Structure formats: structure tokens, C-alpha cells
Amino acid sequence: MAQQVTDATFSDEVLRSDKPVIVDFWAEWCGPCRMVGPVVDQIGEEYGDKVKVLKLDVENNPATAMKYGITSIPAIYVFKDGEVAKQTVGARPKAALEQEFAEFLK
Template sequence: MATKTVTDDSFKTDVLESDKPVLVDFWADWCGPCKMIAPALEEISEELADQVTIAKMDIMENTGIPGEMGVQSIPLMVLFKDGKPVAQKLGAAPKSQLKGWLESEL
């Protein structure tokens, strides 16, 4: 399963009420590093599909949740477990690093 698009409206259902951990990638179309990590996140979402959902939230189209969370720099990945943010990673990184970080937090 590929990454899932999440909006301000669907955030509660898709992320906070999810029965498994959700990694939310806060990104924007103009963000070069965001585009660089997108393919890696797609691959990781397939490789770890049974353990975690990887979701993407465009901060230009959705300002509510990123505003509430104080998202100032992107790409920002926040891992939610049981409706709570438990870990975050700022900035682009190679796929191996992203996957290693995520696996260590799951």
C-alpha cells in the first residue's frame, strides 16, 4: 500500500484513531527535500505496511494541524502511536536512515 494523503479533516480518523502507528510526513510542493524523500517513503510504506501507515500532509493545503503542532520547517516526519506524537525527524535523509530511524521507534 502506498502512502496515504491526510487532511486537516481526516487527521483525527486517519492518524489519532488509527489502530497502528502512523508516520505523518509534513511537506509542501515547493519543498525540494520533501520531493527527494517521497520515493523513499513510498518504498518504506510498502516494506513496513503491516507495522505502520505512512501518511503525507501538504502544509499549504492544510494549515490547521501543522499550525497546532507548530510545524515550522519541512520535511518533518512525526510518528504517532495511540493518538500521541512519540518521535519526530526533521529534514531529508537517505532511505536507509529513514527506515532505520522508523524501525527503531516502532
């Protein structure tokens, strides 16, 4: 299961990571977020040697969500070398996410 990241830990866990980081921006009340959550967890389990997978609850961590302009969730961002490298918004099936983020999962 993907680890939680917070406003306080975001810089260390994501921006300073030595490998790409997939961050799932979500909220408890968001139905599509609950649908895509297990898919994100599976990607983390399967590709954990290549990417780090984390989840950020936008309700409890508004500073980070605001910093990255998160207005629609679920939003899934890939960070590489401290920068946003790719992003997608909305619930997607696993195959679509794997294709979207293929360059980071190789």
C-alpha cells in the same frame, strides 16, 4: 504510494489509528520534500503491515501543521496511540529513516 491526509481526516486517520502512523509533512514547492517523498512511499510499501504511512500537504492543511508546530519541512512524525512518538526534520536517506523509526517497523 502514501495516501494523503487532510485537516479534516487527520483525527480519524492518524490519532485513532490502531497501529503507528508515519506522517510526512511536506509542500509541493519544497525540494527536499520531493527528494524524501519516494523514500517515505517505499517505507510504506515495505512496512505497510506494521505502520500506516500518510502525507500531509502543509500548504493546504495549515491547521494540523500549526497544531504540531511544523516550521521546517520535510518533517516526518510517528504517531502512536494518538500521540507524537518520534519526529525527524529534513531529508534523510531510507536507511537513516528506517534506523530512526526501527522500533515501529518491527
